[in-house]
Amino acid sequence: MEPSQGIAGFLARWRASQEANRQVQGEATMESLRRFRAVACFTAPLHAILALLFAAYSPPAAHPELAQWARALVGAQLAAFVGVVIAGLLTHALLRRRQRANAAAIALQIAVSGLYLYFGAHVTLIDLVFNAGAGLASYLMICIMFGVLSLTRPAISVPVFGMTYLVFAYMLEHAPVNPMQRTSLHVIAAVAPALALVTAWMNWSQYAKSVLLRRQLKRSNEALVVQQQELAFLADHDALTGLYNRREFIRLAQMELLRATRVPCETAVIMVDLDFFKKINDRYGHPGGDAVLKATAACLNQALRATDTPARLGGEEFIVLLPATGREGALQVANKLRDAVRSTTIEFDGGRIAITASFGVSSVAAHANATVDAIYAAADRALYVAKQLGRDRVEYADPEASEFKPES
Incomplete structure (x- = not known):
């Protein structure tokens, strides 16, 4: 394989990956906001207590x-408390109004992550300046926490954590800390967002795969349902x-014939054969030919009553069931x-x-105790007569007495 082909393949996969990440980000943002809202219920009182x-x-x-x-930390914790409450309320309001993410939701996700990371950097610098507290542990913990909580694709997480390091490095450079420790602090300050970035990437990769797999399964299930509906339709319908x-x-x-014996009424059928x-x-x-068959079916459907049942027997033959209809009514319909x-x-x-059709009509009386074969055979005989007499006409035939079921 030529190097150019390898590069082109890599770029195609990379673009496909970026597009997939972009499609997942909306759902990931809403999930992140739900996480932020849940965590805010814990962190807001925690900041107030601290x-x-x-x-x-x-x-x-x-x-x-x-x-x-201590006074500096009081100010920082109070500011964090107010910020968490505001962010929690905004997140809750947005989640109540929307089911899908928009630009405002993504912006809120980035803002919450960025401001809380800044809070971690600020508190850490207070500890470093006074050589007290948890020091860099607070910064590292908050970075990794948002690497897990905030589901952002690499195109967003890399700039966010990169900016976090740059801001912290700038603050560290201008903070009154021991110059002998500044180099090592810079290294540790870079490691924290780097670890958080790795955590965020692994978390995102797993989440994106699960979302894409879930969507694929949903599409497969929907396609399967459609196929099942089509198969169910084709089981008792003509495909054309x-x-x-x-x-x-x-x-x-x-x-219908069984019903007609319980509630005595006449029943008729009409056979239709295109000339x-x-x-x-x-x-x-x-x-x-297919266009003619479909047009004929539409014509029958439109001209028949709602209680009548048309069907396609095969080829150019159709048949219509007419419940509660005797000879005269069936001839009028035909x-x-x-x-x-x-x-x-x-x-x-x-x-x-232009098309015409021949029609064979048959019917049975209310107490005839007829079979489907009997009334079908009679209508078929009538249709044959219509064909023999010149087509484009309606003929009638009664079922033979020998074709009726014996009385039980």
Whole structure:
């Protein structure tokens, strides 16, 4: 592999990683703000208690300068208390209003991190100047704490912790500390944000991977649900027209005939067969034929009553179940459908396709105790007659007596 290809591949992966980090940052910011809000409930009273403790501090007689150290810490702790309360209230208000991060949320996240890191640097310098307190331990602890709490991508965390070191280094350079210790303090001051940066990067990497994996799983689950819905639809529907398929129509017809025996009523079916459909396929190809089938299905759906059930049997054949409908009503519906199909013109490939259909109608009386096969066979015979007599017409046939179920 040529070096240029390796560099190009690295840059492509790097850009993809940056884009993924950018997409995750919004969710990470909201999680960080939720963490800040929870931690503020602990740190705000802690700063108030520390301010009271330092205010009540009495330095030993041998070190009167520690009184000034305590006063400086009282001011710092009170300022931190006020800042944490304000930041906590702002965070709470933003979290209540928004479910997703915006520029204000990210800015608040950076501001809270930066100001608290500055507080750590300020308190540490007070300890160093008076050679008391926890010294650099406070700075290190706060840096690492925000490396864990604040979920920021490297493009944000590197400048934040880098600026933290620069500010601390500047303050250290101008603080009245022992010049002999300044070099070692600078080294330690650089190590603290560096360790925090490593912690922040590891924390971010783990969080980003979990978010991306969760999103991928969500997309996969949504795709699986869609596939399951499609499979469930195709189990009882025709894929091309969206009408019920033969199997589902037979099931629905059986249920309707059973219902018609419990609540006596007539039931009818209409078989529909497009005329000269093979010529349409030969002239316009299967795409043209598919367009005709879909237009016919739409025409049937539009012309039928809400209680009627159309289905596609296969090829160019359709069938309609008409509950609570006798011979005359079924013939009226069939003639209405014939007129609707005849007036349908399909626009295809810059031309127009005119269609007609033949209709076979059959019905059973309220107490006939008929089967689906019986009424279907009768409608099929009627359809055959319609074809033989010239097509584009409606014919009727009654089921044969031998096709009825015997009385139980």
